[in-house]
Amino acid sequence: MEIPGDFPEIGDYALIGNCRTAALVSRRGSVEWMCVPNFSGPSLFGAILDRDAGHFAIAPTGDYEVTRRYDGPTNVLRTTFGAARGTVELTDCLVLPDVREAELYPQHELLRRVACTQGEVEIEVSFAPRPDYGRVRPSFAKRGKLGWQMVRCPFGAMLATDVELASEPGRFRLAGRARLKAGDVRWLSFTYDESDASVVPPLGDAAAGRLETTLGWWREWSARSRYEGPHRELVLRSVLVLKLLTSGTSGAVLAAPTTSLPEVEGGPRNWDYRFCWIRDSALVLHAFLRLGYLEEAEGFLEWLLHATRLTWQRFQVMYDLYGEVKLDEKELKHLGGYRGARPVRVGNAAHAQLQLDIYGELMASVLRYVNAGGTLDRVESAMLAGVGRHVLKLWREPDQGIWETRREPQLHTFSKAMCWVALDCVRQLSQRFPMSIDGKRVAGACEAIRAEIESRGFDAEAGSYVGYYGGKDTDASLLLLARYGYCEPGNPRMEGTYRYITKTLCRNGLIHRYPDDTNYDGITAPENAFAPCNFWAAEYLANAGHQEEAAKLFERLCGYANDVGLFAEEIGTRSGKPIGNFPQAFTHVSLISAATALYQAKTA
């Protein structure tokens, strides 16, 4: 097959990363997404969005079968190719340096090991980086035994390998073949340095050492998990994804490592998710706490405190890794998009929206952090009091809601309920920490919000809360009212809402986030099932005492993971396949919440 070939399914990718950037590797052994210098930078390998936007492929020549797995509880990927005359195993990782060693490490090292485990296999390597989202076609210069250097590009990039490669100037790539026999091992080390002299680590035993260090780091981190419930492996995989997407340099948590993977094949809902959403991150903090990772939760709070200074006391919906607030949306017209889904966007116009629910999610996570043994210092308490005062001012405003609708603002029921949650949490926190906020005003606002929701956000005929005041459409986010303590899980109004949601938003057994035929989000186009909503349903059932039903649903949902346990933003309603940006932190967080709710219900 000609490399890189057709677009694989989104679920055919697996994720590797070093907490600073990430790469997606296809089942064909091709790295088809990696951004530098960090998650949100321009892509260097971008074949997932355009087959000519860069790849780094290693696979047997001829036909082969593929199985793959992560190496235990790590983010090191092992792909096994069963070819006609033998088997090779490809191991991929982004190296995590051993900080105890006084050695120089490159800014990023993508380390790939090919080992023939049986028979004889010919492999083919194609190294075709395309910096700046595929706009730059580099050439290569051989630097003796140090390997190949990408030249005429603004950063340092080297490929060191013991596979014989040759430059193909017309195709702007390095390519080569090698015949491996059982026991043979080859290494390929791609290194990136943004602005200093390149660092080129040695291959052979030294590379094996770096691989071992990386494996050890992930194993050690995973061993800190306290979760012992069902589907432990999948829960651990989810928290490993979340850790990988947590910036090691700032503490911010990315929503997903990709941009513009479509919510519907060929459709227009293509967004850049390589930013830190306050909502998603607050939920990630909650997930870390549930599994015993207090340090990560602290890291995120620190990020929140420092990175959001530019907009304080107002929170923007999302920030970049370092708190940058200007995330202007641009279309990359030169990219064809995943299977023709255009436009390809970078930046995100939703950053300027008003989404009131984020305050509730944030405050609820802080309260959980405190309940888990965390403390708030004076600056943090003052900041949170300021947030509370801001909610007191804002809660009556219409907003774009949790789904970032691109129509005129509405009075969303979920947003109002989350304002109630925010103020209720402020009330509880103010009893434990000195916070400069008027307690009576907070209590009064809580009462007023509740009265308004119960009269205007509930439809008596449907017996359900509705998406926005006065509307008839429901919204799957309302399943979370029980989680956040606005409503008891067994409450008749909540039970009615659950039934109404499953009745009106379910297609092929999968819950959609809102009706896609009523211009609910301002875009008239069908969409697939939003994966997190389905886990919310399982969580709701577990919390409401319907354990058997919850376990059955959870079991079924786990079946939608790809072969290495990863979920996208959505699940294809017809195909059941992952679709949308991939993998998605929000989905993995929701899986963890549902699993822990099930486990707690069972042990209680």
Added chain:
Amino acid sequence: MTGTAGEIVAILIWGFAATAALSGVMFGAQRLGYSRLSLPFLIGTMFTGDRSSAHALGLLFYLLGGWLFAFVYYFIFASIGRTGWELGLLLGAVHGAVLLVMLLPLLPQLHPRMASEYEGPVRGRRLQPPGFLALNYGYRTPLTTIVAHALYGLILGARLTLT
């Protein structure tokens, strides 16, 4: 202040200013993607493998080196018997050229963490050598290095006076 003391103070002040300007140009070239040559990083990594310590330590040595060279420039001006920005500019450009043509290519033999293209990377030696005219660090590196050093010389030539 005596004449000699005044001259030393002037050399220290303008040596610092010229080093800051030189560093500014080199650092700007790095940030803009024109060159990856960072002399403080190369100096710092002679002493430590830790990146951030290397940058800090390298900068300190670089500043000291900048002062030292300011004295060398002064002695050259004194031996010729005149100063002036044109002379400083020329001297700085020659200084940059010598660095590119003679000193940087010798670095793999002197630097304990620099790898060699002949032997490949080995334990402890992983830094890519600069190569001819430091072109391995970007094809605009000779230009930015000569401009930065010419600016260094220009400032010293323009501001230092002989008594």
